[in-house]
Amino acid sequence: MRVRKLIVLSAAFISFCCMPVLSYADQVHRVLPGETLSGIARQHGITTDSLLGNNQYISYPDMIYAGQVLIIPTENKQAYQVKPGDTLYRIAQDFEISMATLADVNQIVDRDRIYSGQILSIPKVYTVKTGDTLYRIARSLGMNMSDLAVENGLKNPDKLFVGQALIIPVQSSREETLADIEREMSPTVARFPDTLFYKGYPDGRRAVALTFDDGPDKKATSEVLDLLKMYRVPATFFLVGSNVARNGDMIKRIIAEGHTVASHTWSHPDLRTLTDAQLINEMTQLENEIQRITGLRTALMRPPYGFVSDSNLQKLREMGYKVIKWSVDTNDWRDQDVDKVLINTMPDIRDGAIILMHDYLQKSVTKEALPEMIQSLRWQGYTFVTVDELLGVNAYQ
Ligand SMILES: [Zn+2]
Known part of the structure; x- marks a missing residue:
C-alpha cells in the first residue's frame, strides 16, 4: 500500500512540475x-x-x-x-x-x-544562443518543432543565427488541436484517399456533420434524437453491436427521422490487434443485425478509438466501407462540463468538419452543449448534414 501511495504521489508531482x-x-x-x-x-x-x-x-x-x-x-x-x-x-x-x-x-x-x-x-520570445538547433529549442520549450518553424516562417530550420528572436507560439490548453489531427491523418489519407476520411471538402458550402458514437442507448440516444428533431439537424450514428440487438426501435427511429446509421463494429475492439478473419467477423456480425432490423447494410464505419492500421484499411476497402474518423473531438465523454466541451469544439470548426460526440453516457453534458453549438454555427451560416452527404458517398451498400 505504502509503495503504491508513493508512486501515485510522485506521478502527481511529475505531472504538476512538467505542466506547460x-x-x-x-x-x-x-x-x-x-x-x-x-x-x-x-x-x-x-x-x-x-x-x-x-x-x-x-x-x-x-x-x-x-x-x-x-x-x-x-x-x-x-x-x-x-x-x-x-x-x-x-x-x-x-x-x-x-x-x-x-x-x-x-x-x-x-x-x-x-x-x-x-x-x-505581446509575444513570448526565445533568443537563439550559440550551439542551438531548432530541434533542441523546441524540446526545451516542450513543443513541436514544426509549430515553432511555422510560427516564425522558417523555411530552412538549419539556418538559425545567434541572437535571432524566435516567437514562441502560444500553446492552446486543448490537448489535441486541429493541427495535430491533420498532421497525424494526412499521410494515411494520402495512402487511402478513397477510403479514409476525417473531414469533408464541401467546396465553400458551409456544412458540418455531427456524429454520435457507441450507442444506441435507450435514454441517451432518445435525448439526442429529441434535440436533433427540435433543431431539424440530421446526424450520423455509429452503432456498437452489443447495443443494437436490444434497441431495434431506437435504430428504426434514427432512420425514420432522417439520420444515417453506420457501423462502429460489433464489440468495440482495437482493430489493429485483429486478424483479417476477426475484422470481417466484427463487421459482418453487426451488418447482419442491422440488416435484420432495418433491411440496410451500412457503407460507413468508424474504427473504435480511431485506431486503424493500413492492413485494416485495405480489408475495409475490399469490403466496400468508407472509414470515417473526425476533425473535431468534443471529448464530451470525458469533460463533464458544458464550457469545456464548447472550448474543445468551437475553435476547431471549419467548413467540412466532422464532429465526434457520444450517445451512450447516462450522465452527460452532450445534450446541454448541443443547442449552443447548433445555434452558434447556424447563425454563422452553417448547415448540418450527414457524413455521407458531406462526403458525397453512399450511406448504405
Ligand atoms: Zn467508440
Missing part, C-alpha cells in the same frame, strides 16, 4: 444583446484578430447574435493596452523584445502610429 507554463484555461463568452466583436475583444484584453483566429467559424464578424458562443483564447494574458504617451519602442523595451518583432506580430506598418487604448499582443 502557458496553462491558463480558455474561456467561454456568451454574446449579450448589443455586444460587438471588437467590444468583446476589448473586454477580454485581446485583439479582434486573435478573437477571430480562435473562432474561425465566424463568417460574418459584423453579425454576431445574442447567445452565440465565442471561445476567448488563452493568449489574452499576454496582451497590453496602450496608454497615453506610450511608444512602440518603450513597450518593446518593457517586455524585453525587439520593436521589429512587436510591430510584426501586431501588423503595425507605421511604428510611430499606435493609439491609446489599442490592444497589442
Whole structure:
C-alpha cells in the first residue's frame, strides 16, 4: 500500500512540475444583446484578430447574435493596452523584445502610429544562443518543432543565427488541436484517399456533420434524437453491436427521422490487434443485425478509438466501407462540463468538419452543449448534414 501511495504521489508531482507554463484555461463568452466583436475583444484584453483566429467559424464578424458562443483564447494574458504617451519602442523595451518583432506580430506598418487604448499582443520570445538547433529549442520549450518553424516562417530550420528572436507560439490548453489531427491523418489519407476520411471538402458550402458514437442507448440516444428533431439537424450514428440487438426501435427511429446509421463494429475492439478473419467477423456480425432490423447494410464505419492500421484499411476497402474518423473531438465523454466541451469544439470548426460526440453516457453534458453549438454555427451560416452527404458517398451498400 505504502509503495503504491508513493508512486501515485510522485506521478502527481511529475505531472504538476512538467505542466506547460502557458496553462491558463480558455474561456467561454456568451454574446449579450448589443455586444460587438471588437467590444468583446476589448473586454477580454485581446485583439479582434486573435478573437477571430480562435473562432474561425465566424463568417460574418459584423453579425454576431445574442447567445452565440465565442471561445476567448488563452493568449489574452499576454496582451497590453496602450496608454497615453506610450511608444512602440518603450513597450518593446518593457517586455524585453525587439520593436521589429512587436510591430510584426501586431501588423503595425507605421511604428510611430499606435493609439491609446489599442490592444497589442505581446509575444513570448526565445533568443537563439550559440550551439542551438531548432530541434533542441523546441524540446526545451516542450513543443513541436514544426509549430515553432511555422510560427516564425522558417523555411530552412538549419539556418538559425545567434541572437535571432524566435516567437514562441502560444500553446492552446486543448490537448489535441486541429493541427495535430491533420498532421497525424494526412499521410494515411494520402495512402487511402478513397477510403479514409476525417473531414469533408464541401467546396465553400458551409456544412458540418455531427456524429454520435457507441450507442444506441435507450435514454441517451432518445435525448439526442429529441434535440436533433427540435433543431431539424440530421446526424450520423455509429452503432456498437452489443447495443443494437436490444434497441431495434431506437435504430428504426434514427432512420425514420432522417439520420444515417453506420457501423462502429460489433464489440468495440482495437482493430489493429485483429486478424483479417476477426475484422470481417466484427463487421459482418453487426451488418447482419442491422440488416435484420432495418433491411440496410451500412457503407460507413468508424474504427473504435480511431485506431486503424493500413492492413485494416485495405480489408475495409475490399469490403466496400468508407472509414470515417473526425476533425473535431468534443471529448464530451470525458469533460463533464458544458464550457469545456464548447472550448474543445468551437475553435476547431471549419467548413467540412466532422464532429465526434457520444450517445451512450447516462450522465452527460452532450445534450446541454448541443443547442449552443447548433445555434452558434447556424447563425454563422452553417448547415448540418450527414457524413455521407458531406462526403458525397453512399450511406448504405
Ligand atoms: Zn467508440
